[in-house]
Amino acid sequence: MKRPRALRWMGLVFLLSIMLLAMTGCSENIIVLNPKGPIAEQQRDLMIISTLLCCIVIVPVLILTAVIIWRYRDKKGRKAAYTPEWEHSTKLELIWWGIPVLIILMLAIITVKATYDLEPSKPIASSEKPLTVQVTSLNWKWLFQYPEQGIASVNELKIPEDVPIRFEITADSPMNSFWIPQLGGQMYAMSGMAMTLYLQADEVGEYWGSGANFTGTDFAKMYFDVEATSKEEFDAWVEEVKTDSPKLTLEGYKQLREPSTSEVQSYSAFPEGLFEMTVTKYAASHNHGLSWKNTQNFEFEDQVTR
């Protein structure tokens, strides 16, 4: 018998797949469902609520499908009703226009409320003063500048726990997307503009972030470490960087901007206004020359005037 053997073989593959699935350990690795900050937490809750709401319709429908197919399959001597001309029932149709309308209505209310609550540029309520980190997506690395501390780092983001972080995000490269799954959803990094995203880590720990939007050859190497430390440790790290690390010069930034991957680096200082200049050099020409003068002084031998 050819058929059962092949079926068994397919069953084996299926079983093996499920075992592999189980091996992943489920919770630990599924980081989006294992949030470490208030934003990611609310987003996780939203996912669970919306899934449950949808399941109110979907689970019964799946069961109904199975029952109908089983019960009305054609078989000799089948006694189940057969009504070949029955094609309309206002009552039934009202029910299945009505149920999805109700569920979607509920979901819509939840979504709209959450959309305003979780608007990424909305500050996180906290007694702590937010820390600003300026993020620049480069080909193929991330530059983080801490304007208040006056330091910078590449591919490594250190933040103090329980302090809202105000990310200002731009790109000196194709459009990317800045994403730290365990802290919250992503935000596009685009040239010529600075996007605002508030995130916060509630726990000390090591997380990671990535560039989520395709930018070319080494796009897959744009992961970066995220470390949330206590405030004291963060301050100590700042001090350490200030004393031990080299300065990021303009020349150094230009080199950094060249397409390449990069190790983790840190800088004790960066040229003043580097982030603003990165943003405005793209925006200047269509901002009615708002800061064009400044950009001129900045002397980018840039691709813009290519």
Next chain:
Amino acid sequence: MWEKIKEFASEFFVTGDPLIYGADVTIVLTLIAIVSGLTYFKKWKWLWREWLTTVDHKKIGIMYILAAFLMLFRGGVDALLMRAQLAMPELNFLPPDHYNQIFTTHGVIMILFMAMPFMFGLFNIMVPLQLGARDVAYPFLNSLSFWLFFSGAMLFNLSFVIGGSPDAGWLAYPPYSGTMYNPGVGQDFYIWGIQISGLGSLMTGINFLVTILKMRAPGMKLMKMPMFSWSVLSSCIAIIFSFPILTATLALLFLDRYAGAHFFTLDGGGNPMMYINLIWMWGHPEVYIIVLPAFGIFSEIVSTFSKKKLFGYKSMVWAMMIISVLSFLVWAHHFFTMGSGADVNAFFALTTMLIAIPTGVKVFNWLFTMFRGRITFETPMLWTIGFIPCFIVGGLTGVLLSVAPADFQFHNSYFLVAHFHQVIIGGVVFGYFAGLYYWWPKMFGFTLNERIGKWAFWFWNIGFYCCFMPQYVLGLMGMTRRVVTYSWDKGWWELNLVSTIGAVLMAIAFLFQVWQIVDGFKHQAKNRDTTGDPWNGRTLEWSIPSPAPVYNFAVLPNVSRQDEWWEQKQSAGAHQTIKQKLEPIHMPKNSGVPIVMSAFWFIAGFGFIFDWTGFIYTGLAGVVGCLLYHSFNYDTDYYIPVDEIERTEAAIRKVNI
């Protein structure tokens, strides 16, 4: 001189990768085999007369489907290469640049050169037969549409061996697709391949809209039309409004690249966000364009194989029309994370959720068509039943994605990848397969081996779940789309391996289908469909012989009811061919203009890609020449005399009885 040629060749031809050399050799050998085969069997003239110049909608449909299968093969190989690369962490099977090209061509080919022609093929073959018409409204335009699609598709595929493939993703977002980051010709192949075939798509949309509105058999009111034709109508409306957006958008992108314009550049006042809005204003309707006809196919099949009238006909029609309109109001849900603000995001989240309502209604109506029916499980019905749970789950994840704040976590991840594959494979591909199996006897006049078909079905389904369910989880693990590889410490490899196994199962399923078709042709004499109605169908296409004669209906049917053919069979017993007086039938003449004109388009496109003015002028002049020639050609139709119709009908009957 020799050095110069060598230098030119090394830039002109794609070099460096053994995979590509292998493909080169295969392509050349296949071409030689085809050309020598045709010459040896003296089939050139036959090919030209019967196929290349045909305006017969049934033959054009078959050519569309054949092209779609070839493209399914290429897109599928792309998919397998990608899954092989991702099977284990830190593999170096494909270098990043090659990988980037492959996911780009996979996306473009599967949507534009597989799903679209497959859909147009089914439109072509079935819409006139269902409507009781003798051809589409504009047969010449129909042929031109096909050849434009074909030359666009070939131009796009040419980039594999000449110049280099595009690598900016299937929608080619600037600034990455601009000359600043993408100076090669790959993006230009993308633009011109899609532009040329896009013209064809727009024409097909117009053609079928007019066919449906003007060519229905006497007495067939719109609300008595078969559901597949309704779905085609809703799809065509979306085509007509959305494809011009695509053409304009790509034209602007081309101007940026070719003429140094600044529509979507970072400098000079351009704005890439405009492109992303525009391309999705086409891109979102596009996915409904391809899925609506699948809904129509399922409706036909579910009713035929449950031996019961379609439940809630009016609801179904309204649902499709609502989907067709709403599909234009949801585009921004593809970039909730672009910082449009809460107002915009809330609006687009809501419109997106609204689409779930009519879609849900359709599912209920299919279920209640089966309810109190008598269901049999031939392959078309199997695909339909496989579709329902798959689409329900895909719909669920779609609704999850529409929850804007949560989408900040789903966006660009494998969760999204799994979602759109689930609705496109589970909805569109399953739907077209169902349609192909359902209408195969009508197309070719013989039935296929059901047993092999069932194997294909089960492999496709198990492979599908095995491949894409893990990807939802991978998305939640933070794996982003389009990464060429990943490290061991992320903990992604087990699920990726499962996913790759699933892809292989689907590849095996495809082989089963090829085997099934080959087997069908081999044993066609044994499996001839002599009734013209092998499934006990309900609509007009089953009232004529299989395959349909060139004029489809010897006498145009008179329609008074929905499911006209079924009702006729119920009331008058078997074939009650009332002897009606035959009249000469007015038919369109074959024309070589469409294929020649499309060849000129190909040349012009190629010229634009490499900026070879000679090619551009030759191509465009040829196109204009063809237009002029056709405008002054008044010899475009003929009449089939009555005695020939009688002879054809008698011959069919003799075979059939």
